[in-house]
Amino acid sequence: MLGYLGAGTLLAALVMGGFSAVLSFWAGWTQNAVMVQVGRRAFYTATAMIVVAGAVLEWALLSHDFSVPTALVAAGFYGGQEGSLLYWVMVLGILGSVSLVASASLGVRLAAYAAGVMAAIVSFFLVVLVLVASPFDLLSVTPPDGLGLNPILRDGGMLIHPPVVLAGFASFAIPFSFAAAALLAGRTDEAWIAHTRRFALMAWSLQTAGLVLGMWWAYHVLGWGGYWGWDPVENVAFMPWLATTAYLHSSQVQEKRGRFRAWNFGLVILAFLLVIFGTFIVRSGVVPSVHTFAISEIGPWFLAFLFICIVFSTILLAARSQSLGSGAEPAALVSREGAFVLQNLLLIGVVAVVLWGTVLPLVSGMLGQQRVVGVSYYERAAGPLFLLLLLLMAAGPLLPWRRAAGRASVRALTWPAGVAAIVLIALAVAGVRSIPALVALPLVAAVVATCFTQYARLGRGWSRLPGMMIRRRRRYGAYLAHLGLAVLVTGIAASHFWQQEKDVTLAPGQQVTVAGYTLTYAGSDVRQLADHTELVGSMKLGTSTLEPARATYAGLGGQSLTHVAISTTPLADVYVVLTGVDEAGSASFRIFVSPLVIWIWAGGAIIIVGVVLGNVGERAAELEAVRRRVPALAR
Amino acid sequence: MIPGLRWALPALVVAACVGYLIYSASGGSAEYYLTVGELRSHASGGDVRVAGVVQDDVLKSAGGLRVTFTEKDATASVPVDYSGPLPDIFKPGITVVAEGRLGKDGVFHARTLLAKCPSRFSTTAYTQ
Numbered sequence: 001m002l003g004y005l006g007a008g009t010l011l012a013a014l015v016m017g018g019f020s021a022v023l024s025f026w027a028g029w030t031q032n033a034v035m036v037q038v039g040r041r042a043f044y045t046a047t048a049m050i051v052v053a054g055a056v057l058e059w060a061l062l063s064h065d066f067s068v069p070t071a072l073v074a075a076g077f078y079g080g081q082e083g084s085l086l087y088w089v090m091v092l093g094i095l096g097s098v099s100l101v102a103s104a105s106l107g108v109r110l111a112a113y114a115a116g117v118m119a120a121i122v123s124f125f126l127v128v129l130v131l132v133a134s135p136f137d138l139l140s141v142t143p144p145d146g147l148g149l150n151p152i153l154r155d156g157g158m159l160i161h162p163p164v165v166l167a168g169f170a171s172f173a174i175p176f177s178f179a180a181a182a183l184l185a186g187r188t189d190e191a192w193i194a195h196t197r198r199f200a201l202m203a204w205s206l207q208t209a210g211l212v213l214g215m216w217w218a219y220h221v222l223g224w225g226g227y228w229g230w231d232p233v234e235n236v237a238f239m240p241w242l243a244t245t246a247y248l249h250s251s252q253v254q255e256k257r258g259r260f261r262a263w264n265f266g267l268v269i270l271a272f273l274l275v276i277f278g279t280f281i282v283r284s285g286v287v288p289s290v291h292t293f294a295i296s297e298i299g300p301w302f303l304a305f306l307f308i309c310i311v312f313s314t315i316l317l318a319a320r321s322q323s324l325g326s327g328a329e330p331a332a333l334v335s336r337e338g339a340f341v342l343q344n345l346l347l348i349g350v351v352a353v354v355l356w357g358t359v360l361p362l363v364s365g366m367l368g369q370q371r372v373v374g375v376s377y378y379e380r381a382a383g384p385l386f387l388l389l390l391l392l393m394a395a396g397p398l399l400p401w402r403r404a405a406g407r408a409s410v411r412a413l414t415w416p417a418g419v420a421a422i423v424l425i426a427l428a429v430a431g432v433r434s435i436p437a438l439v440a441l442p443l444v445a446a447v448v449a450t451c452f453t454q455y456a457r458l459g460r461g462w463s464r465l466p467g468m469m470i471r472r473r474r475r476y477g478a479y480l481a482h483l484g485l486a487v488l489v490t491g492i493a494a495s496h497f498w499q500q501e502k503d504v505t506l507a508p509g510q511q512v513t514v515a516g517y518t519l520t521y522a523g524s525d526v527r528q529l530a531d532h533t534e535l536v537g538s539m540k541l542g543t544s545t546l547e548p549a550r551a552t553y554a555g556l557g558g559q560s561l562t563h564v565a566i567s568t569t570p571l572a573d574v575y576v577v578l579t580g581v582d583e584a585g586s587a588s589f590r591i592f593v594s595p596l597v598i599w600i601w602a603g604g605a606i607i608i609v610g611v612v613l614g615n616v617g618e619r620a621a622e623l624e625a626v627r628r629r630v631p632a633l634a635r
Numbered sequence: 636m637i638p639g640l641r642w643a644l645p646a647l648v649v650a651a652c653v654g655y656l657i658y659s660a661s662g663g664s665a666e667y668y669l670t671v672g673e674l675r676s677h678a679s680g681g682d683v684r685v686a687g688v689v690q691d692d693v694l695k696s697a698g699g700l701r702v703t704f705t706e707k708d709a710t711a712s713v714p715v716d717y718s719g720p721l722p723d724i725f726k727p728g729i730t731v732v733a734e735g736r737l738g739k740d741g742v743f744h745a746r747t748l749l750a751k752c753p754s755r756f757s758t759t760a761y762t763q
Binding site for chain 1: 642645646649650652653656657659660661665666667668669673677684686695700718719720721723724726732734
């Protein structure tokens with residue numbers, strides 16, 4: 001019964017979505033303000049129906065008595081292929097509706113086309129959901145309950161990482177819709193940027209949170225001591241993030257100086273195309289990945305959709321290329337604009353590196369023997385680009401707009417340069433000889449110094465800082481995000497350059513010392529829990545006891561699962577993996593000591609806090625300036 | 636895309652650098668991704684990755700840190716030797732990707748061993 005209700009609502013949503021798309025495009029073409037509203041309302045209705053379908057699916061899951069915690073049953077919504085698509089289109093529908101509510105002020109055509117593009121995207125997802133991957137398909141026989149969620153996924157990470165990543169993916173469609181609408185309507189001014197700024201920031205923040213949460217989950221669950229493996233699935237989530245990072249910076253140039261119009265359109269379109277491309281890669285199984293996703297029929301649909309989006313965007317950009325130039329006088333090379341251009345080029349360079357690494361198996365497979373690249377490729381190709389980006393983060397904010405850097409900026413640069421030199425000397429004295437480390441960490445220090453210089457400079461002295469921080473929160477929020485990234489990069493650099501690893505086999509009472517941390521093996525113990533047995537090897541570290549374990553699930557064909565034990569301090573994580581216990585009672589461990597890992601998670605949190613604090617409340621003064629400059633917005 | 640020819644030169648320089656980085660890095664570290672059948676006929680001396688299904692002859696030693704087993708696909712099989720912690724879901728019947736090289740002894744010496752992560756499940760996975 002519920003199945004029919006869900007499938008019926010989805011079909012109705014598709015009809016509504018298609019109706020909204022057609023009507024909105026037509027209303028935009030004829031500039032019919034009444035029909036634009038009808039089109040928007042049709043979009044809201046489609047969204048409401050998608051939400052109903054989502055509620056039906058969730059209800060069906062929760063009302064069935066699975067013997068696992070309710071929260072994890074609720075997570076079954078997005079745990080399956082079909083449900084995850086439904087979740088995606090639901091997020092897009094809700095956020096899209098919010099973005100459309102205030103869109104009337106953008107003028108009839110822009111608002112109409114935005115609704116049309118968004119409705120078309122929603123309709124595509126609904127077509128896939130209705131025709132190919134319906135979450136409400138009824139099986140001809142009632143299957144017995146499954147074996148339950150795989151133990152690896154029975155974790156808090158499962159509750160938070162997938163929905164955040166998917167919501168981030170879904171929200172990229174909103175800036176894209178408005179950008180495409182602006183091109184369609186011939187409105188190449190800053191209106192669409194000002195209107196979708198918060199959605200771009202939201203997509204970026206969600207993606208940032210999703211990436212960091214994914215790293216945290218992989219780190220504390222999988223037992224390999226790492227958090228990022230440059231796997232295709234990670235790469236396709238990283239690339240839209242990079243493109244959006246570029247956009248968030250270059251859009252400021254357009255807001256402030258009316259420049260980079262074509263480039264900003266290109267970046268938003270690129271981010272959206274990368275999202276669709278990523279979905280295609282992940283769901284089609286065309287490249288080898290550690291992650292296994294169901295090789296399903298939706299792959300070709302996404303490939304076709306990607307192709308349509310590429311053709312559509314290219315034609316739009318080409319058709320409007322005449323009006324995309326800007327009248328503003330060109331800026332000097334060494335200026336704030338110049339720094340933004342270089343930063344953008346480097347970020348797109350990283351996208352190119354990651355994209356090539358991701359599709360190499362596909363391309364080489366078509367040309368002959370399939371080839372893959374490993375972690376070292378990404379480190380060697382993207383590493384230097386990341387270092388240059390750090391350099392720009394340190395120097396860029398201190399350069400003046402438009403004109404070439406003068407004596408004042410050189411003076412401002414002495415602070416970060418001095419701090420970097422001190423850190424460099426300190427590291428060299430401490431015996432660090434790794435060149436990448438000797439470049440990366442001083443640069444991070446310079447970034448921090450630059451941020452603090454800016455806080456001092458913009459507040460014109462520390463005493464006035466609190467008031468200025470509230471009034472100009474957008475800028476201060478941005479520097480807080482920069483500081484967060486500096487903290488995060490410090491964590492990545494330290495754990496990357498100085499992680500120590502040791503495999504040991506210990507008899508009870510024996511000790512091992514790794515990187516100055518002495519661990520004593522206390523003995524092993526077998527614990528019988530409800531659905532699994534745990535083999536625990538206790539390790540004493542100072543006064544605390546670490547209990548790494550191996551769980552074995554008899555009901556799942558004896559599948560085993562590592563429980564990593566991590567002792568976290570601000571300076572280092574001691575990360576212990578139990579690999580086995582022999583008959584004599586000796587246990588084998590792999591022990592990692594990773595410096596500053598917690599800085600990665602803390603840095604991620606600081607970034608999000610910076611973005612959120614910088615953008616709460618009234619529209620910032622900078623946006624008001626845009627509104628004044630672009631007459632249509634004031635209407 | 637970037638307005639003004641002024642940016643064209645820096646853009647070209649960055650593009651050339653990125654191109655060079657991609658070229659040099661992928662030349663050095665790209666590995667062949669082979670099936671077990673292809674491994675035998677593959678001549679390259681470098682590291683390769685081989686995907687195959689773990690057979691029943693899993694032999695663990697050194698407290699579970701060292702393992703030998705046979706990896707097999709539709710056409711061929713190869714013995715694999717690996718030291719290090721095993722992926723949790725490692726057991727006969729699953730697909731693993733071993734990274735390493737085929738020794739003169741005919742044994743594949745794996746440097747890393749990756750199991751296909753169960754991000755997705757089908758009901759057949761456990762009944763096979």
